[in-house]
Amino acid sequence: xxxxxxxxxxxDISKEEKDKLVAEVIRYILFKTHQNSGCPIKRxxxxxxxxxxxRHRSLPAYIINQAKEKLSSIFGYxxxxxxxxxxxSTNQTRLSQQSGVDAKSYVIISQLPAEVYKKYVEDVxxxxxxGFTFVVISIVQLAGGKIASDNLWxxxxxxxxxxxxxxxxxxxxxKQALEMLVQQRYLQxxxxxxxxxxxxxxxxxxxxxxxxxSERIKQYITQIxxxxxxxxxxx
Amino acid sequence: MAVxxxxxxxxxxxxxxxGPLLExxxxxxxxxxxxxxxxxxxxxxxxxxxKINRELSYLQLDLRACRDPYDGRVYYGVVNNVSDEQxxxxxxxxxxxxxxxxxxxxxxxxxxxxxxxxxxxDALNIKLENQVLNNSGSxxxxxxxxxxxxxxxxxxxxxxxxxxxLVIDKWLCYTEDDNIGVGVRSVLDLRSWFHNAGVPSCEVCxxxxxxxxxxPNEGCTVRIHQYCLKTKFSQKGVIVCPSCxxxxxxxxxxAEPLELEDEETEVMQSQPSSQPLQSQVQSSLRSxxxxxxxxxxxxxxxxxxxxRRVTRQSAHLR
Numbered sequence: 201x202x203x204x205x206x207x208x209x210x211x212d213i214s215k216e217e218k219d220k221l222v223a224e225v226i227r228y229i230l231f232k233t234h235q236n237s238g239c240p241i242k243r244x245x246x247x248x249x250x251x252x253x254x255r256h257r258s259l260p261a262y263i264i265n266q267a268k269e270k271l272s273s274i275f276g277y278x279x280x281x282x283x284x285x286x287x288x289s290t291n292q293t294r295l296s297q298q299s300g301v302d303a304k305s306y307v308i309i310s311q312l313p314a315e316v317y318k319k320y321v322e323d324v325x326x327x328x329x330x331g332f333t334f335v336v337i338s339i340v341q342l343a344g345g346k347i348a349s350d351n352l353w354x355x356x357x358x359x360x361x362x363x364x365x366x367x368x369x370x371x372x373x374x375k376q377a378l379e380m381l382v383q384q385r386y387l388q389x390x391x392x393x394x395x396x397x398x399x400x401x402x403x404x405x406x407x408x409x410x411x412x413x414s415e416r417i418k419q420y421i422t423q424i425x426x427x428x429x430x431x432x433x434x435x
Numbered sequence: 436m437a438v439x440x441x442x443x444x445x446x447x448x449x450x451x452x453x454g455p456l457l458e459x460x461x462x463x464x465x466x467x468x469x470x471x472x473x474x475x476x477x478x479x480x481x482x483x484x485x486k487i488n489r490e491l492s493y494l495q496l497d498l499r500a501c502r503d504p505y506d507g508r509v510y511y512g513v514v515n516n517v518s519d520e521q522x523x524x525x526x527x528x529x530x531x532x533x534x535x536x537x538x539x540x541x542x543x544x545x546x547x548x549x550x551x552x553x554x555x556x557d558a559l560n561i562k563l564e565n566q567v568l569n570n571s572g573s574x575x576x577x578x579x580x581x582x583x584x585x586x587x588x589x590x591x592x593x594x595x596x597x598x599x600x601l602v603i604d605k606w607l608c609y610t611e612d613d614n615i616g617v618g619v620r621s622v623l624d625l626r627s628w629f630h631n632a633g634v635p636s637c638e639v640c641x642x643x644x645x646x647x648x649x650x651p652n653e654g655c656t657v658r659i660h661q662y663c664l665k666t667k668f669s670q671k672g673v674i675v676c677p678s679c680x681x682x683x684x685x686x687x688x689x690a691e692p693l694e695l696e697d698e699e700t701e702v703m704q705s706q707p708s709s710q711p712l713q714s715q716v717q718s719s720l721r722s723x724x725x726x727x728x729x730x731x732x733x734x735x736x737x738x739x740x741x742x743r744r745v746t747r748q749s750a751h752l753r
Contacts, residue, residue, distance in 0.1 A: 223494050224521060230451075231525030274490045275451075295714025310448055314443060320464045323451045 211256050216265070227269040229279070235309055238314055239307035239383045240282055240407070277308040282385065297361035305385070323342065328370045332377055333360070337386055337408045338421050346390075351401040442468045443487050447513065450498065455512035455619045458500070495519075500718075501622045504551050504646040505610055506515045508664030512623040527587055532597045534563050536606060538626065543617055544634045544645060549658055551646020552616035559594050562588075617645060638677050639663035652681040 225246055232241050246267075247260035260308035268279040292376070310317055339355050340347050353363050358372075373410045381387045387407040391398045407413065445468055451458060456464075462473045465480060473480035487498050495517040513523050538561045542553050557659050563586040584710065598615065601607040605618040617625075622643075629643035630636070637644040637660045644658035659667070659676045664683075670673045674683035 202440050207713075219493070224519075226494055227519070227521040228524070231523075232520050234525050235527055237527075271495075274439060274442060274494070275447055277448075278438075312445055312448065316441070316445055317466075320445050320468070323453045 203408075206358040209340065211254075211259050211262065213254060213259075218266070221254075221263050222266045222270060223251055225263055227272055229267070229271070229306065229308060230307065237380070239308050240385050243281075243306065245390055246306070270310065272311065276311045276319070278311050279306050280309050280410070281306055282410065284406060307405070312322075329377070329380070330369060332418070333381060333384075333386060334417070336378065337417055338403065340402055341408075341414075341417060342402055342421065346401055346403045349402060352402055439486065439490055443483060445549075446483065447487060447491075450511060450513045455510045458509035458511060461511045464470065480555070495725060499623065501619065502640075502660070502662065503608075503619055504622060505608070505616055507660070510619045510623070512620065514623045514626075528597075528600075529585070530583070531563055531589045532600075534586065535561065535589065535594060535597055536601055538563065538565070539615060540617060540621060540628075541632070543615075544629060544632050544643075547623070549635075549644060549649050551648045552610045552614040554614045555598075558598060558615050559591055559595075561588050575644070611671065637663050639667050648683065650676045650679060651683060652676065652679050652682060655679040661732075 213221075228246065229241060232245075240374055243264070246264055250260040264279075271277045271279050282304070282305050310321065312321060317355050336352070336356075339352060343351065356362075359370065361371070361374050363375055366375075368374050368377075371377045378387075382405075383403075385405045385407045387402045387408065390401040390403050392401055393399075399407055408417075441600040446465065448460075449464060459603060465483070466472045469479070469483075471479050484498055491497060491513070495514055495515065495726075497514045498511065499514055500511050502509055515525070526535070539553065539558050542557065542561070543551060548555070563677060564582050587751075590661065598607060602609055602615075602618065607621070609615050610616045622645075629645070634643045634645060635656055635658045636642060637647055638657050639659055641664050642660075644660060647658040647660045650657040655676060655678055657676050664689040673679070676683060
């Protein structure tokens with residue numbers, strides 16, 4: 201099939217057309233990421249850019265791969281693919297009926313080493329969201345990957361973050377900030393019907409389950425916990 | 436086949452993440468990453484930028500520099516050159532907000548006195564309905580039918596919030612006397628728009644003369660930026676219009692409250708070179724002027740609402 205990196209002659213389009221398509225896809229990714237503040241972009245949206253004008257079936261995959269390469273070589277961004285691996289229970293029945301749904305989505309992640317990123321690239325005006333993200337994901341992870349909404353808010357309250365607070369000095373509307381995490385696919389919401397009616401659960405979603413992210417979070421949690429336990433020993 | 440290294444990537448990513456950066460901040464990042472100061476190793480700096488732009492041009496993007504019209508400071512940013520379907524997505528602003536922004540920029544651009552800003556009240560009084568009528572070109576039979584509800588219902592407080600957000604994002608800025616001026620992003624991004632809208636360009640640097648001195652000769656349309664005047668005429672001390680030879684007053688006693696003070700003469704020390712900085716980095720940068728040493732330490736935090744335009748030795752006074 202498609203020979204990686206080179207042979208697009210099978211697609212019957214010129215190099216210029218191919219380049220143009222790749223550029224369009226990259227631009228789409230960059231602008232869309234800005235517009236939706238880092239929420240994953242569905243693969244379908246990218247494919248559509250290609251299939252809008254060209255019919256060849258495996259062309260979208262080829263173009264997306266090329267875009268991935270270019271994003272890395274020009275910007276140092278990785279186009280990371282997220283897979284919707286764990287459908288929430290409410291979606292179970294629907295998904296089983298849809299066969300062959302391309303549930304892949306993409307985010308761009310900087311490939312720079314962490315120290316470099318932190319020192320030069322990171323926008324200090326958005327680091328509060330990063331901090332919030334880390335805290336929430338850690339809580340959910342420590343709870344086993346899934347936590348009841350009430351329980352989560354209980355923990356957040358201990359840090360001064362209340363569900364009803366719309367004017368937090370740093371986060372603004374705290375509930376909305378949490379919603380943002382759902383949209384960015386760090387968390388997913390789940391309604392579980394129990395004896396007392398439906399309870400809302402938050403579960404880790406693709407972005408938080410992704411290998412490197414998951415690992416690092418565990419590391420950081422360990423660091424924090426270790427620090428605390430040593431101080432306890434001393435006292 | 437990596438043309439760009441992680442150092443190039445860092446420079447690009449920092450501009451993308453943090454928005455337009457002051458020259459000194461951009462330079463200090465460059466120095467920190469490459470170990471070489473752009474001031475002393477200009478060739479290397481230009482080399483880097485050229486390389487970056489070669490790659491970016493594939494995507495119709497550009498890394499370029501521009502001057503803040505109000506204080507003459509240089510900023511670097513990554514700019515989009517083509518308005519296509521994809522770039523139209525690249526905004527979090529709603530349609531009425533964008534129309535409002537456009538109206539403000541138009542008002543500033545079309546100001547014949549080249550003051551470069553409009554007062555807050557005027558901005559808030561802009562009626563979006565006029566924008567729609569202007570755009571459609573023809574009058575609809577019933578004026579209100581052609582205007583989307585969102586435009587009609589754009590309240591005063593929404594306008595205020597929009598202005599605040601635009602200032603934070605650097606599309607607009609607050610000038611010293613609480614007026615609204617164009618922000619650095621607009622200067623970077625809307626360059627071609629200003630040219631097309633007929634804003635006279637500065638004779639010296641050929642950038643849009645939004646806030647500039649006009650030739651006192653009524654018939655002459657020459658405009659020159661305040662900071663460009665200094666570079667061109669600093670040694671001579673007398674300003675003569677390049678086109679009509681009228682003498683310009685060095686300290687014009689204009690009635691407007693936005694005027695220069697005597698501090699001008701103190702500022703001369705910070706500009707050793709005699710040539711203007713071109714905004715297209717791709718074209719060869721000639722000798723660069725030293726930036727004024729701005730008092731505060733901006734290293735960590737360049738982003739954010741820069742509403743404090745205190746005149747220290749800032750080159751650009753009103």
